[in-house]
Amino acid sequence: MTSFRLNGGVIILPLQKIRMGMAIVMVSVILWLGVCAMASARHQAAISALSGALAGRIIVIDPGHGGVDPGVVGKNDVLEKDLVLAIGQKLALYLRQGGARVVMTREGDYDLADPEITGLYRRKRQDLARRVALANKLPADAMVSLHINSFSNPAQYGAQTFARAGSAESEALARAIQDELNRMLKNKHRLPLHGDYYILRQTRVPTVIVELGFITNPREYRLLQDPLYQSKISWCLYAGITRYLAGEGKSLPLQPGVKGKKTQ
Ligand SMILES: [Zn+2]
Numbered sequence: 110m111t112s113f114r115l116n117g118g119v120i121i122l123p124l125q126k127i128r129m130g131m132a133i134v135m136v137s138v139i140l141w142l143g144v145c146a147m148a149s150a151r152h153q154a155a156i157s158a159l160s161g162a163l164a165g166r167i168i169v170i171d172p173g174h175g176g177v178d179p180g181v182v183g184k185n186d187v188l189e190k191d192l193v194l195a196i197g198q199k200l201a202l203y204l205r206q207g208g209a210r211v212v213m214t215r216e217g218d219y220d221l222a223d224p225e226i227t228g229l230y231r232r233k234r235q236d237l238a239r240r241v242a243l244a245n246k247l248p249a250d251a252m253v254s255l256h257i258n259s260f261s262n263p264a265q266y267g268a269q270t271f272a273r274a275g276s277a278e279s280e281a282l283a284r285a286i287q288d289e290l291n292r293m294l295k296n297k298h299r300l301p302l303h304g305d306y307y308i309l310r311q312t313r314v315p316t317v318i319v320e321l322g323f324i325t326n327p328r329e330y331r332l333l334q335d336p337l338y339q340s341k342i343s344w345c346l347y348a349g350i351t352r353y354l355a356g357e358g359k360s361l362p363l364q365p366g367v368k369g370k371k372t373q
Contacts, residue, residue: 281358
């Protein structure tokens with residue numbers, strides 16, 4: 110027997126009842142975890158069923174920045190260029206396993222400008238032009254440019270897609286990826302936005318920019334460095350690209366929202 114003193118009185122609880130209560134709680138937790146796993150497994154099976162759409166398709170993965178351009182910088186010198194490369198490499202694995210041909214705009218810590226070009230602005234211009242030329246020349250079936258966001262308010266969080274205004278294909282790709290990000294991550298329910306970015310304006314292949322999270326948000330700062338979370342977000346990108354290539358993007362109800370303000 111186990112007793113508890115409560116409000117001056119004594120409540121006697123048989124140990125058996127406590128054990129039964131604990132067992133019920135444990136079973137509930139296991140069932141809840143099971144439901145989560147099943148939902149995830151069902152969705153993974155749905156994506157696998159579409160993976161034939163990837164076969165032989167050419168996907169350009171563009172990890173932003175690199176070399177002298179670190180992108181946004183988090184505390185303890187956590188750099189955007191390193192995070193997007195790690196996530197891009199994981200995405201490449203998923204896509205290649207699905208049968209796609211993947212071309213990375215960079216596979217290490219460098220930019221695409223000629224060595225003799227000096228000045229960050231001039232290097233950046235040539236670097237971006239070469240990323241665009243690579244995708245246009247192939248020509249690729251889709252291009253996904255990976256970035257990390259930052260904002261003065263650390264409460265701001267969430268992964269965000271940007272599409273080219275007026276391009277139904279870019280919008281469809283953004284919708285499919287945003288839907289996966291919203292579904293799998295503890296993301297705000299974000300809508301794709303139209304972005305006025307150089308890469309979106311200049312590519313002739315369906316292109317999206319994905320801001321994978323905010324380096325200024327403490328939770329996402331931690332998660333974006335976590336290899337497991339990097340795999341999870343890469344899987345979302347893979348699933349979104351797969352759904353787009355399978356023709357699902359256009360029918361999704363995520364209407365692209367207002368034009369993004371940033372240019373690059
Ligand atoms: Zn960036």
